[in-house]
Structures are given as structure tokens and as C-alpha cells.
Amino acid sequence: MKNMVVIDPVTRIEGHAKITIALDDTGSVSDCRFHVTEFRGFEEFCKGRPVWEMPSLTARTCGICPVSHLLASAKAGDAVMGVTIPDNAVRLRRIVNLGQIIQSHALSFFHLSAPDLLLGWDSEPADRNVFGLMAEEPELARRGIMLRSFGQGVIESIAGRKVHAPGILPGGIAEPMTEETRERLRENLVEARKTAEDALVLFTGILDDYEREVRAFGSFSSLFLGLANDDGLWEHYDGHLKMVDSEGTIVADRVAPADYRSIIGEAGRRDSYLKSPYFKPSVGPDEDPLAGMYRVGPLARLNVCERMGVPAADEALAEYRERAGGVATSSFFYHYARLIEILAATERMADHLANDDVTSSHVRARAAVNAHHVVGVSEAPRGTLFHEYLVDEHGVLTDMNMIIATGQNNLPMNETVLQIAREWIDGPAIPEGILNRIEAGIRAYDPCLSCSTHAIGMMPLIVSLVAPDGEVLSEVRRG
């Protein structure tokens, strides 16, 4: 008899998805799949639109990380013009992206995952959310919310609006930063940095209690992809593509973003709208893309870089690597990496704001269409984001491909839910707390499924328990 558990929808993630767990005759987990059940289709309806509109149009992909799409798209627009944008435009874009990383990571940690970590996997589901956190840990919840608000404020101050900001354009930024804005952000940075530091202390304090989760929440070998620079510093905006393995060995380096197809292939699966990108050199023709599985996002960025390049975050990175035993291979460490990135973001932002040129009015380059096949890449909070455009001689899109961070984590997310299911499930009676661990395995990646389903393809989450004969024995559906 085949048993199947369905968790539908997966909660506290961005988008709609479900999880199916198949059991064998003995009641042991035989397979576990993460299915994305929503479809957005931007790759289709953007065709025919002028490239100048693409940043704002593609930003509508997401309300959480629109800045990532704005940046990748604006960089593709820069490439269409064939221009080097003014230094201060790069600086302001970087500050906006740091604000984006802070607000998105704060959302992931404080609003979505802290309820699991601080209230417990098995706590009452009705209270296991940000409101429950507010009741139990009001000061922590308040500071988390304020941290996110700070990041959103940075975006609004420079790009004109918190969500779907209009100020990031091909060629640079719409408006220079005022001295008043600069001073306000510098003042607000103080509390943001303190919150980041305190959150790190909190997390490292509880990490030892989660030994089993560290071992079973996506702890496996894989490749890691991120942007890198010549100095080996943590990178979030520019540079080249770098891939390392679980031993820290570099398997690809100095790959120009425009050449991403030389190392990344995309596979489709029938049970999900989410594409499954893989490392091409590791997968032969007709082979399972799983052989080329790689992870992106905070975990990968910290594995790819040599150091953060700012003192407090570098200190935190050293402790992180000591706890991980070198290269961090457990996806539970995504939370940890996220907090280090928040800290690094506050430090980097302080450095940028201290630069006297940050209020320079030279923030935009203008030119006509000079290139027809371009790629714009940026590090979104969830990982490396690719926008590839083909434009005609008038700058109108004829084709487009987007590789979203969450898509690149599709294969590892599937492996993670399988590992968690095998660790905790033994027989058809599955306590709710176990299902929550499976969801939490997905949450560690902070997936944004509404961002990542464009080829033709959907995220609330469901967990199904399926018998060998296909019968659905139980199904958990929330939301």
C-alpha cells in the first residue's frame, strides 16, 4: 500500500506551494517533492515592450524583493546602451540593494522563521506566527519590524518608493541623494546595526539546541553559486560568477554574467511550475539535473566569498565558519548567514554614506540602443538573479529569460524536504509539529515562488502522504 501525505499550502513563505511525501509499504519515506503551484509568466508578456520600461515592469514580479528585479533589469538596460554608469549611480544602487537585503532578511528571520525558532516547532500553530512572537517576545518582534522598516526606508529615500520604486533606471538612478536623506539614514543605521548584532547573539545562543535540525535540514553536499569580485569580498551587486563545492574548491570562477549559460542549464519538471537550474558541466545529456544541484542565497554567498570586508561581519563570519566546520553545507545555516548579511549590509551602508560623493548629482547616463543581447545580474536576498534580454534595433524586447534565485534552490529544496521527512517520519501517523519542520526546511531558503514561476507555471504549500498505489492517505492544507 502506498501512503502519501500532502502539506498544502506551505505557510509563511512568499507564494503558493505544496509538499508531497510518499511512503513505502513499511511506512518509511520513499520520496518527497516540493511543488510550486502558481504561474506568473513575465517571460511571455514582457516581449514586445521597450527595454526602458523593463525595470518597473519586471519589479511587479514581487512585492518583497522588487529592488532585485529593478537592479538586474536596469543593469541589462545599461548593457543595452553599452554605457558605464556614473560612480555615484553605482553607489546609490548598492545602498538600495543593501536596504533591500536588510528588509527582506529581517522579514524572513523575524516575521517568518523566528516563530519556529523561538516559540518551538511543536507550539500551537495558531500562535506560531509573528503575532504569537509579539505576545511572547514583544521587544524582539518590535525591533525586527523596525529593522525591516529601516530597510524599506532606505529604498524609499533613494528610489522614490518602498515597493516598486520608480527611481532605478537603465543608465543609473532618477534622483541624486540629498544631504538631509544621507544624515537621516546615518542616524537610523545605529539602531539597525544594534538589532542585527543582538539578533546574531540571540541566534548563536540557541543554535546549539538545534543540533538535530542542523544535521537534517538540508545538510548535504552541493555546489554554491554567487557573485564574486577580484578582492574576494562578499558581493551583492556586481562582479563575476563563482561556483564552489562543499569542500570549498572552486569549480567555476570569473564567468562573466553574460556567459551564464555556459555553466547553468535549466530543467523543467512536470509536477512544478518552478524550473530547476543546474550546473551544466556536472550533468551529461539525458542525466538527472540533480548531479548539478547548486544553492544560491546567503549560505552560498558566504561560502563563495573569502571575507565580508567589514570588521564586525568578518568577526561573525569567522565564528560562523568555525561552527559550520568550514564550508556551511546545512541549509539551517541560511538563517545564520542571513543575520551576518544584515550586519554586513549595515556596515557597508555606513561606509557608502560616509563617502563625500554620495550626494553627487551625476547619477545617470543616457544613450541609444547599442547592444541587442544582454544579461543583467544582481544578488537578490534569496540569491543570484539573472535577467537576459534580446532586443531589436529599436530597443523592443523580442525574447527574455529570467533565472530567479528561488528557482536555483529548487533542487536543494526538494532534497531538504526529503531529508527532513526521512529524519522525522516513521509511519503514517504524522504529528503536526513534524509537518511544520518540513515546512521550516523550505522556509530556511526564504523562497519567493511568486517571483520564480515565469516559463509557464504556482506557491501556497500542501503536504500529501501518498500510498504506493497512489492513494492519498492524508493531506495537510493550511491558509
Add this chain to the structure above:
Amino acid sequence: MRELRTTVTIAFNDVEVEAFADETVMQAARRNDVFIPSLCYVEGLSVWGGCRMCMIEIEEDRRLRPACATPVNPEMEVYTDTPKLRAHRKAILELLFAEGNHVCAVCVSNGNCELQDMAVACGMDHVRYDYRSPRRAVDASHPKYVFDPNRCILCTRCVRVCDEIEGAHVWDVASHGADAVLITDLATPWGDSTSCTWCGKCVAVCPTGSLSYQGTAVGEMEHSVSMISRLAVARSRGEWLDPEAVS
């Protein structure tokens, strides 16, 4: 020396105002700061009367009349904002939104669009009709300008300004009814037009994001309808006025 113009007294919404005997109700309304919505009317261009947004009610007249094409009559009592007119204008706006592909959030004219402003002014917050969602190709072939027919409301301002002020008559309307579409020259790409002088008056006068400058990002497009009215007055009367005085 200027001739003195005869004046008459008319009433807008029960308030008496002075109007010139040789002007239209729209002109009298604008001089007296009475708001009458319009999308196709531009002071200085010929009256087309096609958008029907400026319909008014006149006492003892059962029919609605377009203010832009209705001459002032002595003692006429005009109503510009009645429940019937509000319903009528909303319906027109809804039809315009349903007919094309007007997505304000990602439009070059977002925040600087007369269609958007009119929807706000007239309280159009829903579209009750099915969207046609037509597939229309953007013409970005002109080195300086872009024509996006998805955002065109066929007000013909560009057709008239190009013909009447610039004298080039690059633009015209082809086909009929729901298939009506703006064309340049004999339906050739704008960039191939041999009659276009690149003057940009059509772009300046467009009420929506349909005509824009190359390289313009979302929300960046600003039109300049008052400039066209100023040119028209300068040509016809030999007066070069303060831009703020003509709009």
C-alpha cells in the same frame, strides 16, 4: 488694433458668468474656471468632438451636447456636473480602459496622464466591461520617439496638431470602429516616414503614454499641451503669451 468682442450672459450650474458671443461653451467654461472634462479638446486645434467626455446638459434641451462644439447662446443655462453626466463620463472612461491596454503602474506617463487624471476626477475606480486586451505592436522605429498603440485613445490630437500646426500631416486614422488605429504616412513604420519633421508636437500634445520620447522610463514622460496652445495662439493672433496664460 483689436476688435471688441460682444459678450453675453450665460449660467454654469446656476451661477451667471460673462461669455463671448463667438466662443464655445468649453472656451467660456475654461475662462471662467468651470471644470468640464475633456480628452480630445486642445485650445488652438480644430474641434473634433470625438471623446464625448465634455458632454453637458442645457436647460430645456433634452439632448446632451459636447461643450467643445456647442456655441454659446445668450441666457443659456448649462449644467456641467449632474448624475446623468457623471454616469455618462464614467462609462466612457471604462470603455476606454477596456478597449486598450492601459496599465498605469508600468506606463511612461504614470502620474502625468490626462486619462489617468480624468479617471480620478470622474471617480472611475472600476471597469465593468470585459477587457479586450488587444495585441498591438509598439512602434519604436523613430530615432527620437515611440508610439505605443496600446495606450492610444484615438483622441486625434496628434493628427490635428501635425496637420494644423506643423503642416506635415504624418498622422492619420486607418480602419474603422474597434479596429481603428493611428498610422504614420501610408501605414509605414514611423521611423521610415518621409513626411515627419521630428518636431515632436504630436508627443507634446498626447494625453496618455501612447507617444513618448525614446529612452523614457516608467513615470518619466511629461507632455506639454500648453506649448501647443501657445503656438496656435501665436500663429493665429500674432500674440506670444505667457505659457501659464494658455492651457
